[in-house]
Structures are given as structure tokens and as C-alpha cells.
Amino acid sequence: MSAPAAVQPAARPSVPRYWMDREGILGPVMLLPVVVYIVALVGFPLVLALIYSFSDVTVGDQTINWVGFETFSQAMANPTFRLALRNTLLFTLISQIVVLVLGNILALVLSADFPGKRLVRFLILLPWTTPIALGVIGWLWLLDGLYSPIDALLRMIGLLGPDTLFGPGRNMLWLAQPDTAQISVVLVHVWRTLPLATVILLAGLTAIPQDLRDAANVDGAGFFRQLVYIRIPLLLPIMAVAVLYGIVFTFTDMTVVYLLTRGGPPVDSTQVLASWAYFKGIEGGNLAEGAATAVFLFPALAGVAALMLRMARRAETN
Amino acid sequence: MAAVETRNLTKQFDQVKAVDGIDLVCEDGEFLVLLGPSGCGKTTLLRMIGGLEAPTGGEIVIGGQDVTKLPPRARKIAMVFQSYALYPHMTVYNNIAFPLKAQKMAKPEQQERVTWAASILGIDHLMDRKPRQLSGGQRQRVALARALVREPNVFLLDEPLSNLDAQRRASARDELQQFQRRVATTTIYVTHDQVEAMGMGDRIAVMDQGRIRQLGTPADIYNQPADVFVATFVGSPPMNLVPTPDGSLLLGFRPEHFFRHEGPAADGLKTFPFHVHREEYLGAERLYYGEIGETRVVARFPVTATTTAPPGDTYPFAVHDRDVRMFDAKTGERTDLVAVT
Structure with a gap:
């Protein structure tokens, strides 16, 4: 067995190059805009609608009181x-x-x-x-x-x-x-x-x-x-x-x-x-x-x- | 059982003549191979015989009947595709039974025939599998069983072995040929692989640019090539072609006929100074690459040969006159062709 050859340290890449090569960082960064978009324009209204549906909020009285499924049964009672x-x-x-x-x-x-x-x-x-x-x-x-x-x-x-x-x-x-x-x-x-x-x-x-x-x-x-x-x-x-x-x-x-x-x-x-x-x-x-x-x-x-x-x-x- | 004949068959795609006036007769029960480089028109020719492509001109006759205008299903042919084209959503059984169902055959008879075809190809145990659960070789056999099951007059095979790995391909060649002998059905087989063509075909039609360059037995094609194209397309390495001093002829000889020859020129021998610059050791044989004058030439020595020709030197080499074929340097046609039957 011959002695293993000495391993040369790899040349240090430039700083932007370094970040570009990290998939774990680059991936989330590139996904961020669409995540923000979905959270703000889809997620937020959806959550708000869910909260409203379990409350008795109206345009006149915007305090949110938890009423459970009351609103649902009320809605369903309507022909x-x-x-x-x-x-x-x-x-x-x-x-x-x-x-x-x-x-x-x-x-x-x-x-x-x-x-x-x-x-x-x-x-x-x-x-x-x-x-x-x-x-x-x-x-x-x-x-x-x-x-x-x-x-x-x-x-x-x-x-x-x-x-x-x-x-x-x-x-x-x-x-x-x-x-x-x-x-x-x-x-x-x-x-x-x-x-x-x-x-x-x-x-x-x-x-x-x-x-x-x-x-x-x-x-x-x-x-x-x-x-x-x-x-x-x-x-x-x-x-x-x-x-x-x-x-x-x-x-x-x-x-x-x-x-x-x-x-x-x-x-x-x-x-x-x-x-x-x-x-x-x-x-x-x-x-x-x-x-x-x-x-x-x-x-x-x-x-x-x-x-x-x-x-x-x-x-x-x- | 039926013979297949094409008469002046032509297929034109836009400006290109993919098949250029082919007259071909495939005898009843024969295994005929269409061999040629990609784009030579061999697959188009096969697809026209199968009815999948409408000819621009000419006729196709199967079993004495003009089928040129008939749809594929009326031609009593079966085809095996390069991709096997198994129906991915059906079990092996249903794949094989599909042509019979299309004929509206009664269920019990269907079952009998499917079992018969599957047993011939040794795939009885795979009946309930889906194609994706099969290996390449098993898929190929299912495709063959589907072709066999309705006992067609003609098998059309389009490079059916090219999706198999090299080892499996050798045994598949053997199986396929035995299978064809057994069912004795006229078979037209398309390939670009000369080993498949030489090993399986009763006769080979060598095609190039939409035309048949030569039609003959594997031995004819190899030993008596009709032109420079056939001489260099068949055989690996290809036939050496050395121009005569006046440049009017090309002398063709196979690498295995080219040997070291010390001593004076003798009757019945042609001698050349061969400059060797590379040696390739392939186990069973040795290839020497080099030049005669300006022309690149290869010599093949069996491993049993006692002489060698180490690279970097020029050696006297020779070839027997009987092993030399002559071609016209301009047209590429054979000039010494004797009538071969």
C-alpha cells in the first residue's frame, strides 16, 4: 500500500458563489415571495373567515365573541x-x-x-x-x-x-x-x-x-x-x-x-x-x-x- | 402463412424520399432482416407493410392479396415495437388477450389461446402482473405473446431487442430465432445492429437512403458485398478499402484476411507496407490500426496468432487475391462481381 496522497484544500469560492451553492439557503430564499403572497392574500383572509364564522361579528358590531357552531346552525336554518x-x-x-x-x-x-x-x-x-x-x-x-x-x-x-x-x-x-x-x-x-x-x-x-x-x-x-x-x-x-x-x-x-x-x-x-x-x-x-x-x-x-x-x-x- | 411483397414502394415526407421505390420479396416462413443506419428508411418500410404509414406510391402484397389500401387490422399481421407498446393499465393476461377481444372471440377460446401463447414464451406465471412490474426481457416476451396469440400471417418486428442490456440481448437473439423457427411464420425484422442481422436472418436486406443496397444471405452480404456502403457498414471493424495506384479501383479486404508476410511476393498474394500506430487488445483478438500510404487500414489477428506487429513500425503485410474485392472508386459498385446464387 502506498501512502495516500495529501488532500489539497479546495480554493475558497467567492462570497456570493458560496451562498449560491447552498441549496438549503437558496431554496427557501427563492420560495419566499410566493409564500408571502399566499399567506397575505389567501391565508390571512381564510383564517379571518374561519374566525368570523365561529363568532357573532356584524358590520355594526365588530367585536369578536366566540359562539361555537351557533352561527352555522343559524345559517343552515335559513331556507x-x-x-x-x-x-x-x-x-x-x-x-x-x-x-x-x-x-x-x-x-x-x-x-x-x-x-x-x-x-x-x-x-x-x-x-x-x-x-x-x-x-x-x-x-x-x-x-x-x-x-x-x-x-x-x-x-x-x-x-x-x-x-x-x-x-x-x-x-x-x-x-x-x-x-x-x-x-x-x-x-x-x-x-x-x-x-x-x-x-x-x-x-x-x-x-x-x-x-x-x-x-x-x-x-x-x-x-x-x-x-x-x-x-x-x-x-x-x-x-x-x-x-x-x-x-x-x-x-x-x-x-x-x-x-x-x-x-x-x-x-x-x-x-x-x-x-x-x-x-x-x-x-x-x-x-x-x-x-x-x-x-x-x-x-x-x-x-x-x-x-x-x-x-x-x-x-x-x- | 404468407409471403410479403412490395412493388416499387415509395414514401415521401415533404422533400425527402424516406423509401425510394423498393421491390422486395419475403418468402413464406422466411426470417428477413432489414438492416441499415438510422434514417435509412427501414422502419418506414416496415410501418408501410404494417399499414401504419400510407405509401406515396407502389403496392404491398401479403399472401397474394393486394393490401396497400387495407387498414392494419385487415392485414393479418402482428407487430412488436421497440418500446414493446404494452398497454400499461392492463395485466399481462389482458394485454395478450386484447387482439382476441378485438376479434370478439368467445371467452373460453380466448383463454385457451392466451394460455397457449404464454406457455410458448414461458410467461404463464406473470399473467396477473402489470407491465411496470416486469423486467425488460419479460416485457419483450409479453409483446411477442401478444403478437403470436392471433396466429398472424406475418410478424413485423421493429428493433425489439434494443431496449435490453447486452447480456440479455444475446440470449434473446437465440430465443427469438428459435421461436420464429418453431412457429414458422414469415418475419420481417428491422435492426441497425449487424450482429442481430447476421445472427438471425435467413436473408438480410441492407438499406441506405431509402433503397436496398443488397439483398442476400448473411454470408453473401459479408463475403460478397455489392458496393462500398455494404462493405463498410457490415463487419466490425469494416472492410479495408485501399485505392489502386491509378486511383480507378478500390481494393477491399476484411481485417482478418490481412496478415504479416515476410519474404518475397508470391503468386496469389498482394503485399503492402503497413505502418502500425496503435494496437488494441480485445481478449480473443488483437486489432492493429495503421496506414497503407495515406489510407487507414485495420488488421485483425486472432489471439492464437504467433506473430505480432508492435506499433511504431512499418511491416510487410499481405492479403490473398481470393480475399480481395474490387470496387469502382467513383460509383462504389463492385467490379469483379461473379454471379452468386
């Missing part, structure tokens, strides 16, 4: 709350089912090669890039009681007017009747969440290796067999992600209802929890009940999110 809860669940469920079906079809179509594909993809994504308030105002005009272009279109193709399917009036009066108003809200939610779901599903679809599709072709599987046995099972994890986003966005959204129907017509037929929390807490001044309404489904939503993420992870390892 409007129960209607809003039902509407929230129903709107979310129906709109997400529609989004899932349409999103899959759209993604399938868009994954094929055709001229102008890029333009169509861009157009489909547009609703997602529009600020939601502006989009809803647009829909307000589209669903107008007198001048609705949708009605004009229905009249043109013979679905609206005397002796037709939706007749006999000249207009659908979308936002003036409870059932059409509910359909309108769902429609706008679909319009709003479909683009993102489509893009997510499209990404998932293109991530399926060409070899698998070739193999399925050679194995003799036709379009529907491939769809049911290869594409959809492989898409499931990514579908879970798309649905999760859709559920969270639809569930927590108040803009659509607030701008489109203000919860009516005539009263509360399209009320959802988020809009009801706003009307009760901000416009009605009952901060505690508004907060209780707003955080009511927080545990359930958190549960849904955790479940979906777990599903996605499990499918990922497959």
Missing part, C-alpha cells in the same frame, strides 16, 4: 341557505358532467390533424383568457330578454316562435324564469371551464405514446374499442385533474350568478353558496353568517381535492 347549497351542488355536478363529455370530444377532435388546427385551439382557449366579469356581461347580452342573438338563432332554425318546440313566444326570456335561468348559469359555467378542461385533456391525449395507438391499430381495435379500452383508461388521471379544477372553480364562483341573475329570478332560484355568502355577509352586513356560509363546504372541498390528487398520483404510478 335560502339550503336552496343555495342544493343549487351549488347541482350546478357544479351538471356543468362538470357536460364539460367532461364535451371536453373529451373536443380534445379528440383537436388531437387529429386538420388545417387551421392552431386557430381552432386558440379560439377554444379564448373564454379562459377573458376576465370572468367581462365574459358574463357578454352573456348577459346574449341572453337578453328582447334582443338575445341566441333567440334569433333559435327562431331562424325554427325552434322558437308559434307552433315550435320552444314556442310560442318570440323570446326565451332566459333570465326571467327560474328553470331557464338555472340552465343559463350552468351554460356559462360550461363555457367558462370547458377550455381549460379541453386543453388539459388534449395534453393527456397527446401524451399517450404513438406506439400504443399503433399497437392497438395492429391488434385490430377499432375507434370505439380504442377509445373505451385504451384512451379513456389512460386519460383517467388527467381527467381527474381537469374535473378537480372545474369543481373548484364552479363551486367557489359567485361572479356568474351575481352578474347574470343576482340570485333570482324571482328570488333565490339561482342562489349559490358563494353569492349567498356575499349577499348575507357584505350587502346584509352579517359578517359572521356570511363567513359561515362561505366556509361551510371548505372541509368537503378540501376532501375532494385530496381525493382527486391521490387518484391522480395512483394512476401516475401505473
